[in-house]
Amino acid sequence: MIVGGGYAGVTLARALDDAFDVVLLERRDQFYHNVGAMRGYADASFFERLLIPYDRLLRRGRVVQDEAVLAEGGGVRGLVGRYEGDIVVVASGSRHRMPFKSLFTEAGAFLREAGRLSAELAEAESVEVCGDGPVAVELAGEIRWRYPKKAVTLVVKGERLLTGAGNPRLGERAAGQLREMGVRVAYGGVGTGAGLRIAGYGAEFSVPCLGAAGRVAVDDRFRVVGREGVFAIGDAADCGEPALTFLARRQALHLAGQFLGKKAGYGRAGRVPMSVPLGPERGVTQLPLPGLPVAGSWVTARLKGRRLFVAENRERMGYSG
Ligand SMILES: Cc1cc2nc3c(=O)[nH]c(=O)nc-3n(C[C@H](O)[C@H](O)[C@H](O)COP(=O)(O)OP(=O)(O)OC[C@H]3O[C@@H](n4cnc5c(N)ncnc54)[C@H](O)[C@@H]3O)c2cc1C
Structure with a gap:
């Protein structure tokens, strides 16, 4: 059960x-x-x-x-x-x-609400995404990739991004890439207060x-x-x-x-990877290797950003492609 x-x-x-x-x-x-x-x-x-x-x-x-x-x-x-x-x-x-995550029990209801949120985003001239974790950082990158002309600000409470990663370089490189893409990163929790505000935490x-x-x-x-x-x-x-x-x-x-009688006690995972795409072709990845090295867009796009493991998950559920 x-x-x-x-x-x-x-x-x-x-x-x-x-x-x-x-x-x-x-x-x-x-x-x-x-x-x-x-x-x-x-x-x-x-x-x-x-x-x-x-x-x-x-x-x-x-x-x-x-x-x-x-x-x-x-x-x-x-x-x-x-x-x-x-x-x-x-x-x-x-x-x-x-x-x-989905708050709905029925896929149809989820799609209607998710579609409404996406439409609201599409119409907004400027967007503020709040949060410093992978959800907020990734969303800011995805929005800017999809809408290169939209003003996007990532509003961060503290002074760093991706603080949950083992290697602080991950957040530093993500911030650098976001800036290159034209996303404004506002530290100290101060945005402009204008446009659509999306909470990327919670x-x-x-x-x-x-x-x-x-x-x-x-x-x-x-x-x-x-x-x-x-x-x-x-x-x-x-x-x-x-x-x-x-x-x-x-x-x-x-x-x-x-x-099934094949395993005993669980050994916790040691080094944990973290991969944060910023659209299909950009992003940063902390690799689970000694010293937790950080890879850039080339690795991130191929590892995760282009496909986001969609096919793997569909296959696991018995659906191909
Ligand atoms: C936007 C977002 C992006 C993420 N990206 C990544 C990523 O790239 N890589 C990564 O490693 N992790 C990522 N995570 C974390 C990841 O989503 C979670 O760790 C993962 O969902 C955990 O899987 P789970 O099966 O434990 O729980 P869930 O995926 O939350 O599944 C729980 C299931 O239980 C059902 N359920 C809940 N309560 C009941 C109940 N009372 N009765 C019956 N059914 C119930 C729910 O409907 C749901 O289907 C992300 C999280 C978020 C929010």
């Missing part, structure tokens, strides 16, 4: 499909590849590529559309039904503003179905502390790693190995 069909839940469900009777409980009718959200914001037609139906994900198991309200050893209570399971894995992720971590106000503490086997028979992975779980897609997938694959 898996709660949440995001990156972690989908990866786990697929890895266990042959060996277990998998039920994946997901509140939405389609998977949302939110890594591509910033490009979608700048170019609404892209959003359709980011939504992928669940119908081809599992061969034996099933995906049920319902929202879990209580997860406990032995099963899950949803808004619609009750689901029994010897093992319960919570992979309910995190939340963010639209369109960075991730929320809580796990209501486990009554947790933040990420839930798990041990090195992803067991939720104090809850027999309940596991958690991905953004929902605090195993000492940052909340990232590829770590959510890595944890899911490890947990699958654990259930």
Whole structure:
């Protein structure tokens, strides 16, 4: 019984499909590849590529559309039904503003609201994107790539960009590239106050179905502390790693190995990469190598910026191209 069909839940469900009777409980009718959200914001037609139906994900198991309200050893209570399971894995992720994550249960409703936001952006003469993290930085770059004549300001509270990266050079190089592209970077939280203001921050971590106000503490086997028979992975779980897609997938694959008797305790990822495209051809990447070297546009475009892992995610869901 898996709660949440995001990156972690989908990866786990697929890895266990042959060996277990998998039920994946997901509140939405389609998977949302939110890594591509910033490009979608700048170019609404892209959003359709980011939504992928669940119908081809599992061969034996099933995906049920319902929202879990209580997860406990032995099963899950949803808004619609009750689901029994010897093992319960919570992979309910995190939340963010639209369109960075979806607030909607139906893809059609998501597309209408996301399209409205993109249209609002298209019409604005000037835009202020607020935030210093990857979402804000990437969005500022994507907007300027899509609308080279629009006045774009990145409004940053402090004095640096991408402070979550291990190597401060990543933020410095991103700031340099943004300036070259014609994006004004306003430090100290002072923008012009004019034009459209977009908040590029605001991730929320809580796990209501486990009554947790933040990420839930798990041990090195992803067991939720104090809850027999309940596991958690991905953004929902605090195993000492940052909340990232590829770590959510890595944890899911490890947990699958654990259930299949092939893996024991989890070894935390050491060096963490961070790749921030600024449109398809520019951007910066911190590589997970000794010293966390920072690569520029050539590497970033080929690694992530041109395709944003869309095909990989569609393939994982059983859809080609
Ligand atoms: C805009 C943006 C861009 C990002 N880009 C990157 C990137 O480039 N690289 C990277 O590594 N990370 C990136 N991240 C972080 C990444 O999105 C998360 O780490 C990732 O989504 C975590 O996957 P997950 O499966 O744990 O959770 P989620 O992807 O949040 O999936 C959780 C799923 O559970 C469902 N759900 C929630 N509650 C319930 C419930 N009660 N019942 C049923 N279903 C439920 C949700 O609908 C959702 O489908 C980005 C984040 C944002 C916001």
